[in-house]
Amino acid sequence: MPIIGSIFIVLAIADVIRRRRLTWGFLFLFNSMAVYWMETVGDWGQMLIYSPTFTEHHLLDWLPLKTPNDPLFMPFAYAVYWGVHALLVLWLSQWLSSRLGWSMLKSMLVLAIPVNYVWDFIVEGLATAMGWWTYDPGIGPVLEWESGGRITLLWTIGLMCTWPNLIAYWAGKPPIRGLNHLERFVGLERFTKPKVPAKQPVTVGAPSAAAKPVRLSKMQEYDDYLNYEVTIPRWRFELMRLGAWFVGFQVSFFLFLLVPLVVLRWLTGADSPYVP
Structure with a gap:
């Protein structure tokens, strides 16, 4: 998982360097890790405990x-898990919208639960069956594998049908021509x-020689695809985009995932022999 996550991150950073713009891939991966x-x-x-055999980090001991063990691979796993989920639900929603004439929002609402359950069962089902982590004892109904690993069936997998799909919808399906919801939230x-379409030169008669195609740089290709022009220094605008994504990810994750998880365990007084 760290290797796969590192490859995605390196490719995203390389794309940013080539385009000299903060791309959708980089912003989503960075903020998923953040x-x-x-x-x-x-x-x-949610009383989830990781196998103590993994190499741990202690950056969050404060x-x-x-949870008792913090595997070193988890930040990379976050980048892969949330990023792949977002691309899956966005691509499938676009396909459904084109087939049925639905809005993107309606398609995502329909697909939110099935896509989340399938993707989570692929990842967490494998992980819990392999003993990489488990819910012990977990809240609500659980499925226990022969290996002893457990995966929850309603809580928290049901809760995860909200934030991942919401943040994917706010981020928009790449490539993005205009500002997405996160960027518009902060104005x-x-x-x-608005970008004014460039006028094509008018020629009279046949051209004397075939015009040579102009080779655009990656930055020019990126900017040409956008439907807007930036009126302030571009580096400042890109930093503001990064800030908009960062705030949106942090606040929404805290409200839609962290608060419900902690509050429910506190209210129910649920206890775990492994997660104090």
Whole structure:
């Protein structure tokens, strides 16, 4: 998992360097990793424990509530898990919209539960069956494999039908021509203006020689695809985009995932022999 996650991250960074713009892939991967610090607290809430055989990190030992073991691979797993889920649900929603004439929002609402359950069972089903982590004892109905690993069937897999799909919808399906919901939430349209289509030169008679195609740089290709122009220094605008994504990811993850996980365990007084 760290190797796969590292490859995705390196490719995303390389694409940013080539285009000199913060791409959808980089922003989604970076911010998926950035919410990782809340994972160990959420794991306490859902009584998830990782195998102690994994190499651990201790960067989050300062948190008052956390699961006992924090595997080193989890930040990379976050980048892969949330990123792949977003692409799956966005691509499938676009396909469904084109077939049935639905809006993107309606398609995502229909697909949110089935896509989340299938994707989570592929990942967590394999992980719990292999003993990489388990829910012990878990809240609500659970499925226990022959290996002894457990996966929850309603809580928390049902809860995860909200945030991953919501953040994917806010981010929009790549490639994005305009500002997405996260960027509009903070008013970044104030620093843009609609792009005026370039006029094609008018020629009389047959051209004397075939015009040579102009080879655009990756940055020019990226900018040409957008339907807006930036009215402030571009580096500043890109940093503001990064900030908009960061705030959106952090606040929504905290409200839609972390708070329910911690509050339910606190309200029910549920206890685990392994997660104190």
